[in-house]
Amino acid sequence: MTDITLTPGQRSLRDEVRTFAREEVPRQLLLDMDADKIRYPRGYVQKLAGQRLLGLRFPQEWGGRGLDWSYEVLALEEIGVLGASLACLYSLPSIVGEAIQVFGTQEQKGKYLKPITDGKMTVAEALTEPRGGSDFFGATATAMREGDVYVLNGQKRFIVGAEGADLFLVYARTNPDAASRQAISALLVERGEGVDVQHVYGLMGTRGGGTGRVYFRNVRVPVENLIGQEHGAFEVFNQMMIPERMTSAAGALGLARVALEISARYADRRKAFGQKIREFEGVSFKVADSLTRLDAARALVHATARVIDAGGNTRYARRMVSESKKFATETAWAVVNDAMQIMGGIGYTNVYPIERLLRDARLMTIWTGTNEIMNLVIQHEYYKEILAAPSPARDVESDAPNADVEGEKVYE
Numbered sequence: 001m002t003d004i005t006l007t008p009g010q011r012s013l014r015d016e017v018r019t020f021a022r023e024e025v026p027r028q029l030l031l032d033m034d035a036d037k038i039r040y041p042r043g044y045v046q047k048l049a050g051q052r053l054l055g056l057r058f059p060q061e062w063g064g065r066g067l068d069w070s071y072e073v074l075a076l077e078e079i080g081v082l083g084a085s086l087a088c089l090y091s092l093p094s095i096v097g098e099a100i101q102v103f104g105t106q107e108q109k110g111k112y113l114k115p116i117t118d119g120k121m122t123v124a125e126a127l128t129e130p131r132g133g134s135d136f137f138g139a140t141a142t143a144m145r146e147g148d149v150y151v152l153n154g155q156k157r158f159i160v161g162a163e164g165a166d167l168f169l170v171y172a173r174t175n176p177d178a179a180s181r182q183a184i185s186a187l188l189v190e191r192g193e194g195v196d197v198q199h200v201y202g203l204m205g206t207r208g209g210g211t212g213r214v215y216f217r218n219v220r221v222p223v224e225n226l227i228g229q230e231h232g233a234f235e236v237f238n239q240m241m242i243p244e245r246m247t248s249a250a251g252a253l254g255l256a257r258v259a260l261e262i263s264a265r266y267a268d269r270r271k272a273f274g275q276k277i278r279e280f281e282g283v284s285f286k287v288a289d290s291l292t293r294l295d296a297a298r299a300l301v302h303a304t305a306r307v308i309d310a311g312g313n314t315r316y317a318r319r320m321v322s323e324s325k326k327f328a329t330e331t332a333w334a335v336v337n338d339a340m341q342i343m344g345g346i347g348y349t350n351v352y353p354i355e356r357l358l359r360d361a362r363l364m365t366i367w368t369g370t371n372e373i374m375n376l377v378i379q380h381e382y383y384k385e386i387l388a389a390p391s392p393a394r395d396v397e398s399d400a401p402n403a404d405v406e407g408e409k410v411y412e
């Protein structure tokens, strides 16, 4: 976003986070995470907390800054330059915190939300199961009520932050006999007896963020740790998908932005056939196309932020959030891929970070709901919108010369 469109407050936050990403995150941390030498960078999360950068949207009382989405997307883009793992660990307090902020009791906010934003408690979000992530409401983990506890059993996989998390937001079936949307509850589960995290994945990218498989075996979760209504996870899920997908979308912008810039600078220096390669249309038009895509994606993400800020979790907001996630992550993939092409063979080596960014970008169209699932949401919400009532706009269908030949309008 150009500075001219930002308020002084937004510019100041953007600059603050930009400075953090530039100065507070050592290069060695990124290298060690990518080499899987670091499994979970707790110090990074604590450093963010120390600068009050976690959970920006939450009220100051709970450790946030009381800002809105138009601010948070700016912060996320700046953190996105660090790659997908660090961006995700930055986002998790915003995602898990949303559930606590919107549905939690005062006690839950005091016990969990404040320590999360203070960096004293690290979190992970445990939705996906080995049997599938897209068909989320088919979850099979169970949490059966026994007096004042739920007894949690099951497995979750691909959980970012699992290796270092003190607290898991877990979705489990509390009413096995009911239809899926009335069967599942959201629970806050502290790491402890019966919670077993295993490091089993050799990831293509997005390494070092503690992505693990989590087993819950007879974990006794106090009923006070229920988030929202019992069997009411559908509502919690719908709310959490806003930060879940907005963080992916806005983070992708930062990652793509730096890949493009590295490749454009390279093209300005690298020569072939006696001239700078940026002077070849095959190169410079890639830069132009990438920039156009990136600006369009950023505009969509920022428009979506305004829609959420203005109206909350509406049907229209859910459509925009899914469009943003899909478009920004597909843009990131295309932009990083073209950045590699611009750089030729050296882009494929680890002399430049493009190959790492490419490995990270590939995940973004898959996680936080695949882009096919985004398409399901987008068309579903659109049909609900247009079929709910006749359009108040001009009836353009009737402007066709033969619009009144009803016999030709055959639908079955």
Ligand SMILES: Cc1cc2nc3c(=O)[nH]c(=O)nc-3n(C[C@H](O)[C@H](O)[C@H](O)COP(=O)(O)OP(=O)(O)OC[C@H]3O[C@@H](n4cnc5c(N)ncnc54)[C@H](O)[C@@H]3O)c2cc1C
Pocket (backbone or CB within 6 Å): 125, 126, 127, 128, 130, 131, 132, 133, 134, 135, 157, 158, 159, 160, 161, 203, 206, 211, 363, 366, 367, 368, 369, 370, 371, 372, 373, 376
């Ligand atoms: C590195 C990594 C980190 C992750 N982090 C987390 C995390 O922190 N917490 C968490 O809970 N999950 C996490 N995930 C899980 C991620 O969100 C899921 O992998 C994703 O939602 C897809 O689920 P799946 O892998 O089970 O694929 P499936 O659901 O089996 O889907 C396989 C394919 O089928 C397609 N498909 C499925 N259903 C439909 C449909 N109805 N219409 C069209 N196409 C469809 C999908 O789009 C996909 O292409 C992570 C995954 C990875 C790899």
